[in-house]
Amino acid sequence: MIGDRMRLAVGGLLALAAILCSRDALADRFDLIQKRGVLIAGVKSDYPPFGMLDANGRLVGFEPDLAAELARRLGVRLQLLAVSSTNRLQKLQDGAVDVVVATLGDTPQRRQIATLVEPSYYASGATVVTPPNKHLSSWADLRGKKVCATQGAYFNRPMAQRFLLDLQVFNGTRDTRLALRDGRCVAWLYDDTGIVGILADAELRNYETPLPSMMTSPWAIALAASERGSRLERAVSDAVADWHRRGSLIAIEQRWGVRPSQFLVDMGELWTRQQPDGSLLCGRLANGNWPPECRNKSLLSSDEVHGMQRFGLLLKEHAGLDVTIIHDAYDRGLFLNGLWISLQLMASCIVGSLAVGCLGALAAEAGFPLLNAFVRLTAALGRMTPPLLLIYLIFFGVGHIIVSRFGWTFDGVAIAVACLSTYTGCAIVSALLDASAVLKDQQPGFSLRWRTLAQALRLAYAPVVASLINVVKATGMASVIAVPELISAATAIIAEQGNSAVMMNVLMVTYFVLVLIVVQFFNLLERKILQRAQR
Amino acid sequence: MRSAEISDILWAWTPFLAGGFAWNIVISLVAMSIGTLFGALLARLRLSGQKPLAHASLLITELTRNIPTFVFLFYLAFLIPAEFEVAGQLYALPAWLKASLALSVAVSGFVSDNLLVALQHQRNGNHVAALLFIPSWTTYLVIIVMASSTASVIGVGEIVSRSNVVIAAVGGDETMLWVYTYAICYFLAFCLPLNWAMGYARKRLLARIGMLAP
Numbered sequence: 195m196i197g198d199r200m201r202l203a204v205g206g207l208l209a210l211a212a213i214l215c216s217r218d219a220l221a222d223r224f225d226l227i228q229k230r231g232v233l234i235a236g237v238k239s240d241y242p243p244f245g246m247l248d249a250n251g252r253l254v255g256f257e258p259d260l261a262a263e264l265a266r267r268l269g270v271r272l273q274l275l276a277v278s279s280t281n282r283l284q285k286l287q288d289g290a291v292d293v294v295v296a297t298l299g300d301t302p303q304r305r306q307i308a309t310l311v312e313p314s315y316y317a318s319g320a321t322v323v324t325p326p327n328k329h330l331s332s333w334a335d336l337r338g339k340k341v342c343a344t345q346g347a348y349f350n351r352p353m354a355q356r357f358l359l360d361l362q363v364f365n366g367t368r369d370t371r372l373a374l375r376d377g378r379c380v381a382w383l384y385d386d387t388g389i390v391g392i393l394a395d396a397e398l399r400n401y402e403t404p405l406p407s408m409m410t411s412p413w414a415i416a417l418a419a420s421e422r423g424s425r426l427e428r429a430v431s432d433a434v435a436d437w438h439r440r441g442s443l444i445a446i447e448q449r450w451g452v453r454p455s456q457f458l459v460d461m462g463e464l465w466t467r468q469q470p471d472g473s474l475l476c477g478r479l480a481n482g483n484w485p486p487e488c489r490n491k492s493l494l495s496s497d498e499v500h501g502m503q504r505f506g507l508l509l510k511e512h513a514g515l516d517v518t519i520i521h522d523a524y525d526r527g528l529f530l531n532g533l534w535i536s537l538q539l540m541a542s543c544i545v546g547s548l549a550v551g552c553l554g555a556l557a558a559e560a561g562f563p564l565l566n567a568f569v570r571l572t573a574a575l576g577r578m579t580p581p582l583l584l585i586y587l588i589f590f591g592v593g594h595i596i597v598s599r600f601g602w603t604f605d606g607v608a609i610a611v612a613c614l615s616t617y618t619g620c621a622i623v624s625a626l627l628d629a630s631a632v633l634k635d636q637q638p639g640f641s642l643r644w645r646t647l648a649q650a651l652r653l654a655y656a657p658v659v660a661s662l663i664n665v666v667k668a669t670g671m672a673s674v675i676a677v678p679e680l681i682s683a684a685t686a687i688i689a690e691q692g693n694s695a696v697m698m699n700v701l702m703v704t705y706f707v708l709v710l711i712v713v714q715f716f717n718l719l720e721r722k723i724l725q726r727a728q729r
Numbered sequence: 730m731r732s733a734e735i736s737d738i739l740w741a742w743t744p745f746l747a748g749g750f751a752w753n754i755v756i757s758l759v760a761m762s763i764g765t766l767f768g769a770l771l772a773r774l775r776l777s778g779q780k781p782l783a784h785a786s787l788l789i790t791e792l793t794r795n796i797p798t799f800v801f802l803f804y805l806a807f808l809i810p811a812e813f814e815v816a817g818q819l820y821a822l823p824a825w826l827k828a829s830l831a832l833s834v835a836v837s838g839f840v841s842d843n844l845l846v847a848l849q850h851q852r853n854g855n856h857v858a859a860l861l862f863i864p865s866w867t868t869y870l871v872i873i874v875m876a877s878s879t880a881s882v883i884g885v886g887e888i889v890s891r892s893n894v895v896i897a898a899v900g901g902d903e904t905m906l907w908v909y910t911y912a913i914c915y916f917l918a919f920c921l922p923l924n925w926a927m928g929y930a931r932k933r934l935l936a937r938i939g940m941l942a943p
Contacts, residue, residue, distance in 0.1 A: 329897055338824055338884010358806055358824075358884055578871070578920040580878040583889060583913050591906035598902055667797035674882060681803060694807040705800045713795065 223292055223418070224425040231270050235261035236277035236291040242391060243450040244297055245276075256450045257295040260315060260415075263442070264293065267433050283308050286418045293415055293430065297387070300414040300490055309421045310414035311430045312489055313465070313476075315443060317457035319407030320349040322381035323374065323392055330381070330404045332676070333357045333689060342379035344370045349409045353383060356408075356689050371398070389453055403453065408689060410457055412490055428482070435476065435484075438465040464488060491522060502526075516693040519700065525687050532683025533704065535607070539669040539679055540708065542611040543618065544662050550619025551658070552647060555626035559642035569623065576620030582671055584613040589675045610672035618665040622658050629654035652723060659716045666712050670705070680704060735907050742895045742908075749891035750915045752825060753877040756887065759829040760877070761870055764836020771841035776848055786841070793838030799879055802831040806883040825887075828880035832873055839869050857938045864927040864934070871920045871927075878916075888912050 227233050237257045238245030245255045253274040265272035277285050277296050285291045286308055299318070300310050322341065324330060334357070341359045343350045344367055354361045362379050364370040374382045375397060384392065386407045392398060415434065421427050437443045438461045447455060465488070467475045476488035486499045496507035499521075506521025518525040558569035589609050596602050629650040630642040642650055651658065673681040684701040688694045774786035805827040812821050847862035881889035892912045896905050 327900070337882070338886070338890070355807075360884070574921065574924075575917065578875070578917050578924065579913050580875040580889075580916055582878045582881070583909055583916070586889070586892075587906070587909040587913065591909050594902060594905055668799055670797060670799040670803075671879070681800060685803070688807065698804050698807045702796075702800060702804050705797050706795055709795045709797060 222424065222426075223421060224429065227268060227270055227292055227426070232273050233261070233265040233268055233270050233293070234273045234275055234291045235264070236275050236282055236285050236294040236296055237261060238278070238296045239276040240278070241297055241387075243452060244387065245295075256316075256446055256452065257297070259446050259449070260295050260437075260443075261293070263437070264295075264415075264430060264433055268429065283416065286416055289418070292426070293417055295415050298413055298416050299411040300493060301411075302493060304416075305493070306419075308419050309417040309427055311417065311427060311434060312414065312484060313431070313434050313438060313461065314412030314414050314490060315434050315437065316387075316413040316455065317407075317410040318385055318387040318413065319410035319457075320347070320353050320383055321386040321389065321403055321407045322383055322405055323389060323398065323401050323403055324381045325374070325377075326400045326402060328380060328402070328404070333405055333408065334685065336381060339381070340379040341381050341383050342370045342373045343383040347383070347385065348411075349385075350383065352409060352692050355694065356692055359383070367392075371395070374398075386453065386455075390451060406456055409692075412457070423482075431484075435465060438462055515696055516691065517696050517700070518687060518691045518693060519697075522691075525691070528678075528683045528687060529680075529700075532678060532680040535677065536669060536679040536708070539607065539611060539672055539677070540666045540712065542607075543614045543665045543669055544712075546611050546615030547618035547622060547662060547665050548658075550615050551622025551626060551661075552651075554619060554623035555630065555642060555650070556644065556647065558623065558627060559630060561641075570627070573620040573623040573627075576616055577624065579617065581614055581617040581668060582674065584617060585610060585671060585675060588613055606672065606675045606677040610669075610675065610677055614665050614668060614671065618661050621661045622654075625654040625657040625661070626650050628657075652727070655720060655723070659720075662716070663709065663712060667705075667709055735903070738895075738899055738904065739907065739911050742899075746888055746891055746895065746912065746915070749886060749888035750912075750919075752885065752887040753874055753880075754919075756825050756829050756832070756877045756880055756885070757870060757874045759826070760832035760873055761836055761866075763829065764833035765840050765866070767833065768837035768840025769844055771837060772844040772848060775841070775845055790838055790841040793834050793841070796834055798831055798835050798876060799882075801834060802828060802879060802883055805831050824883050825880060825885045828877065828883065828885050832876055835876075836869065836873060840866070855938070857934060861931065861934050864931040867927045868924060871924050874920060875916060888915060 235258075237253055237255070239247050239253055241255075243255050245253065245257045248254045253276060258274055261274060262272050275285070275291055277291065277294060279296075282294045282296045282298060283304070286294055294308075295315075297318070298304070298310070300312075300314055304310060322330070322336070330336065337358045338360060340362055341354075342362050342364060343353075345363050345365055350361060350363065353359060361383070362373065364373055370382055371392070373379055382392075386403070389403055393401060393403075415430055417424075417427055417430065438458075441462055444454070444458050444462065447458060465474070465476045469475050476484060479485055486494060486503070489498075494503075494507065496504050496511055499507065503521045503523070506517055509520065510516045519529040520526065554569050554573060558566045558573075560566075589604070589606065593604055593609070596604070626642070630640070632653060633640045633642075633646075633650060640646065670679065670681045672679050673685070676682065678686075680701060684697045688697050691697075771786040771790055774782045775790070777783055806824065809822055809827060811824075812819055814820070843862055843865050847859045850856070850859040850861075877887065878889045880887050881893070884890065889912065892908045895908050899908075
C-alpha cells in the first residue's frame with residue numbers, strides 16, 4: 195500500500211537523521227579533541243616571525259606559541275599543520291584541523307564561512323618605513339608627498355584617499371625597496387607585521403617606522419562554521435581574553451622580536467578595565483556574550499546593540515551613511531571635543547582681535563609720534579603676513595628656540611589665538627584709524643581715547659565685523675599645529691574609518707552653522723546699537 | 730648658528746623657494762579668474778530685474794560669504810578624486826587647482842558684492858566711481874595671495890610646503906625661524922607695494938569724484 199510505503203520512507207529518513215545527529219553529537223570538537231588527546235592547529239609556515247620553519251623544519255613562531263598555549267589549557271598535546279592563506283578555511287571545513295591560528299583577518303565575509311573567535315589576538319595595519327631623520331610626527335605630514343607602495347596591498351587605495359598621499363605603486367617588494375633607497379619617495383607604505391622582515395635587510399637597518407599603524411585589521415583564531423556557540427569556541431575565547439588580561443601576548447611578541455603593537459597595549463587596557471563596582475568591564479554577559487564595548491566595532495550590527503549606537507548602525511546598514519560620530523562613542527567624543535575647542539577658539543579670537551585692534555589704535559593716537567609710526571608700520575606688516583606662516587613661525591621657529599633655551603613649552607591653542615588675533619587685530623587697527631580720521635574731519639578737537647572708542651567702533655562697524663567673521667572662519671588653521679579642533683577631529687575620524695564623504699559634509703555643515711550664528715549675532719548687535727542711537 | 734651660515738643656506742635654497750612663491754601667484758590668479766567670472770555672473774543676475782534670478786543669485790552670494798575657505802579646501806581635497814573619467818577619457822585634477830577652486834568661492838562672493846556697486850555707478854553715469862572696483866579687486870588679490878599659503882595643508886608644493894621641505898633637509902635648531910621669516914618676506918615684498926599703490930589709486934579716484942573732503 196502506498197500509505198505503508200510512505201510510513202516506511204519517513205521512518206527511514208527519521209532513522210537516518212537520528213544517526214546523523216548522533217554522529218554530530220559524537221563529533222563535538224571539544225569531546226573529540228579530549229578523546230584523541232591531541233589538538234590539531236593550522237599555522238603558517240611562510241610568514242616570519244608569526245609562523246615559519248626553523249632549521250630543523252619544525253613550525254615555530256608567534257602563532258605556534260599561541261597554539262601550544264591553547265593545547266596546554268585544553269590539557270592535550272599539540273600537533274601543528276602548515277596551512278596557507280588559500281587553504282586555511284577549507285582545512286577547517288573538512289575537519290583536517292581543529293583550529294586555525296594563521297594571520298587571518300576578521301571580516302564579515304569570512305564570518306559567513308567560519309567561526310571567528312572574539313576577542314582578536316593581534317592586528318595588522320599599514321605603516322611607513324622611512325629613511326633616517328625624516329622627522330615625521332603624524333600621518334598628516336605625508337599629505338601630497340610621494341609615498342612608495344607595493345601593488346596588491348588592501349590598504350593602498352584607502353590610505354591614499356585618507357591621507358592624500360601621492361602613491362607610487364611598484365610591482366614587487368624589491369622594486370619598492372630600491373625606489374625608497376634611491377630617494378624616489380619619502381616613505382614606503384607597508385604592512386606593519388612585515389616590517390621586521392624589511393628592517394632585517396642590512397641596507398635598511400637604520401630606517402625608521404615613526405608613525406602609528408592605521409587601518410588596523412584584527413586577526414582572529416578560526417574554528418569550523420559549525421562551532422559557533424560551542425564549548426570549544428567558549429574555551430578558545432576565554433583563553434584569548436585571559437591572554438589579554440595577563441599580557442601573555444605582549445610577552446610572546448617580545449620573544450619573537452615583533453615591533454610592539456599598539457593594538458595589544460589597547461586591548462590589555464580594555465580587558466583589564468574595571469567598572470565602578472570592581473567587576474571587569476569585559477566580563478561575560480548573562481547570555482554568555484561579551485559586552486558590545488569589547489567586541490570588534492567594525493563588525494557589530496544594529497541588532498546587537500541599543501540606543502544611539504543602534505540608530506547609527508541602522509543608518510549605516512540601510513542608507514549606507516557611516517556616521518560614526520553617532521554609533522561610535524569614541525568618535526563622538528572626539529568630534530564633540532573638537533566642537534568645544536573650536537567654539538573656544540572662535541570666542542577667544544573675537545575677543546583677542548578686538549583687544550589687539552582697540553589697544554593698537556589707542557596707542558597710535560596716544561600723542562607720541564614715534565609710537566604712532568611704530569603702530570602703523572606694525573599694523574601694515576601684520577596685515578600682509580599670512581596667518582598660517584605666522585603660526586608656523588611662532589609655534590615651531592620661536593617655540594623651538596624657547597624650548598631649547600629655557601625649557602618652556604607653549605600651548606598650541608594659545609599660540610593659534612595669539613597669531614590669528616594679531617593678524618585680525620592689525621586690520622581692525624587700520625579700520626579704527628580710518629574712522630578716527632573721518633571723525634576728526636567732522637568734529638574739530640576729536641581725539642581717539644577710551645571714552646570716544648565706542649564712537650569710532652560704531653563708524654567702523656562694517657569693516658571690523660567683517661574682520662571678526664573672517665577670523666572665525668580661519669580658526670581651523672589651528673589644526674596645522676595639532677590643536678584638536680573640528681578639522682583635526684574630522685580628519686582623525688576619516689583616517690580611522692575612511693568615511694570621508696560623510697565626515698567632510700558634517701564638518702562643512704557644522705562650520706557653516708557656526709559662522710551663521712556669529713553673523714546673526716553681529717547683525718543683532720548692529721540693530722541694538724542703531725536703536726540706542728535713535729533714542 | 731652663525732649669520733653667514735644662515736644666509737648661505739637661504740641663498741642656496743632661494744631658487745626652490747622662489748619657485749614655490751610663483752605657485753602661490755599662479756594659484757591666486759587662477760582663483761581670481763574663476764571667482765571673477767562667477768562673481769560677475771552673480772552680479773549681473775542680481776541686477777537683471779528678474780525677481781527669481783536676482784533672489785537666487787543673492788542667496789548664492791550669501792552662501793559664498795559664509796563658507797570658510799580653509800574648511801572648504803579640505804572638503805575639496807577629500808571629496809574630489811585626483812583623477813576622474815569623463816566619456817572614457819581620464820582627467821587629472823591636481824591639488825593646486827583644488828586650492829584655486831576653494832579660494833575662488835570667496836572671490837566670487839567679493840566680486841558679486843563689489844561689482845554690483847560698480848555696475849550701479851556705471852548705470853548712473855558715475856564712471857569714475859565705477860573705476861573704484863579696480864583697486865578693490867587688486868587689494869583682494871593681495872588677500873588671496875596670502876590665503877594661498879593654506880594650500881600647503883593639502884600638499885601643494887607652494888612656498889610654505891617648500892619651506893618645510895628645506896627645514897627637513899637642512900635640520901638645525903634655528904633654521905625654522907629663519908626659513909619661515911624668509912618666506913614671510915616674499916609675501917611682504919609682493920603685497921605691501923601693491924597694497925600701497927592701490928591705496929594711492931583709491932585716494933586719487935575718490936579725490937576726482939570729490940568724495941574726499943579737502
